[in-house]
Amino acid sequence: MPRLQAVAILVSAAGIAVSIYLTMLHYGGVVPACPTSGTINCEAVLSSRYALIAGTSIPTSAAGIVWFAISAGLWTRAPGWVQVAWALVGLATVVYLLFVEIVLLGAICLWCTAVHALVVILVVIALASRGRSQDA
Amino acid sequence: MRKPVAGTPAWVMPSAVVGGLALLIGIFLVIRWYTTPVAPPALAPNTTGQVVATVTGLPPSELETVGKGTANNLIKPVSGTALVGATGKPEVFFYGGEFCPYCAAERWPLIIALSRFGTFSGLETTSSSSSDVYPNTPTLTFRNATFTSQYIDFRSIEGTDRDHNPLQPPTAAEQQLIDRYDTGGTIPFIDFGNRYVLSGATYAPDVIGGMSWQSVADSLKQPDSTQARAILGSANLVTAAICKMTGDHPASVCSSAAIQDLEKNLK
Numbered sequence: 001m002p003r004l005q006a007v008a009i010l011v012s013a014a015g016i017a018v019s020i021y022l023t024m025l026h027y028g029g030v031v032p033a034c035p036t037s038g039t040i041n042c043e044a045v046l047s048s049r050y051a052l053i054a055g056t057s058i059p060t061s062a063a064g065i066v067w068f069a070i071s072a073g074l075w076t077r078a079p080g081w082v083q084v085a086w087a088l089v090g091l092a093t094v095v096y097l098l099f100v101e102i103v104l105l106g107a108i109c110l111w112c113t114a115v116h117a118l119v120v121i122l123v124v125i126a127l128a129s130r131g132r133s134q135d136a
Numbered sequence: 137m138r139k140p141v142a143g144t145p146a147w148v149m150p151s152a153v154v155g156g157l158a159l160l161i162g163i164f165l166v167i168r169w170y171t172t173p174v175a176p177p178a179l180a181p182n183t184t185g186q187v188v189a190t191v192t193g194l195p196p197s198e199l200e201t202v203g204k205g206t207a208n209n210l211i212k213p214v215s216g217t218a219l220v221g222a223t224g225k226p227e228v229f230f231y232g233g234e235f236c237p238y239c240a241a242e243r244w245p246l247i248i249a250l251s252r253f254g255t256f257s258g259l260e261t262t263s264s265s266s267s268d269v270y271p272n273t274p275t276l277t278f279r280n281a282t283f284t285s286q287y288i289d290f291r292s293i294e295g296t297d298r299d300h301n302p303l304q305p306p307t308a309a310e311q312q313l314i315d316r317y318d319t320g321g322t323i324p325f326i327d328f329g330n331r332y333v334l335s336g337a338t339y340a341p342d343v344i345g346g347m348s349w350q351s352v353a354d355s356l357k358q359p360d361s362t363q364a365r366a367i368l369g370s371a372n373l374v375t376a377a378i379c380k381m382t383g384d385h386p387a388s389v390c391s392s393a394a395i396q397d398l399e400k401n402l403k
Contacts, residue, residue: 039267039268041268041269044268044269091153094157095157095160098160098161098164099164102164102165102167102168103164103167103171105269106168106172106268106269106270107268120153120154120157123150124150124154127146127150127153128146128147128149128150130149
């Protein structure tokens, strides 16, 4: 298995782990290990209505578990456009969530930012892998 | 002879994505900066007096008209030894912080409700932190306020100022109370004589975001305004909880149809 593919699977696994942590916080009613005042404020973000999938009581982090799990599955196959397409779906979601955090809430959740960074890494890997396969 | 065209290097697309994302973040920050309400300018003492006089002297008929309004009923029943204040009357205990936008929001209805049972002095205008969510939410602080009533005692703790500097630490007994009933650590926390508690705000702080103290006070004179429906609705919920504490005294406040109706929902 090419190195980039293995890295993508590891990054996806890390995303699943952080998403599970955030989901457990939601259902356990536990305050995250994160500053709770000022601009860095996980509680303000995670207790906002945007932390739930619209019209449900399901936290968005649960959707994160599913997204990263599918990503891990996709990366067991040879790199192609399907990984790129899936990564771009994740990137679009990250852009929306960044808009919510920065513009609507004025607060940044560090754990959410970690998840966003993992999605961006997967986008970069997907595009780089695609570029390499085109070069070959 | 034509030269072969080289393909796009592999690093170009990832770099474009990261660069585009950084640009978007920059745009979002500019939008946030542009739309963030600034802290209202400090009020002259006589204007502060006018604001306080307006919110503490709202006609009962207006509160009756609004009823529960758009307020969320977050008041929960609790059990425990009745909380009694310094003068031996049932105590309403408030724990918050001046930085906190939810506390800023909830002080308005709390002041309106308490003013139906007694008299405040020393209320001062301030606004929540400019670097927190719902920045610069206008409010009145309990920092130097005193409250007198023949029905209840009121004790308030403003834990920190709007810049997060320590202000008024709770006593050991008050900390025990907070630990027992406010397990999520949410502020504001209001204890109604250990019969009911309220953690959080009963309406969203953005209802009064970007407004001056005077405009908030003026909006409360119009029962159909968004602010009146949220703040007066919340004040009625708080009033109902206090009426439960006092055994529906005074009747002039507690026997109103709106309060009686809300009391039924408090269990």
